[in-house]
Amino acid sequence: MLLNNLSLQDNGVPIYVQLRDQIAAAVGRGSLKPGVRLPTMREVAVALRIDLNTVQRAYAELERDGLLTMVRGRGSFVAEAPPPRDSRAVTEGFAAQVAAQARAAGIALEDLAAALARLKGRA
16 A cells, blocks of 8 residues: 555655655554554565665664664564653644744645644544
């Protein structure tokens, strides 16, 4: 399923970033549930006709960010959701980071807030 939804564009954004962001978005939307096994890195590389190292870099960054768990010999899995945090400071910091990324991508904060509200409705 994931392989069918991945697409790469020649828009100046590095391929590993496009791949990383598309997988992260699928996790964020709930399309990829915790515990789901992702296609192997080789399967992704072959399907998208890209270098295996590019896929490895994207998966490694997703693991570093806590979205994926890689188990040697078994594969890559969507990480289990961590327990909710009660810290308002952590939430505010995360919101500021997302807002900065949205601004850098040319996304109005109002549009981002609306998209987050729609995501909340799906949860």
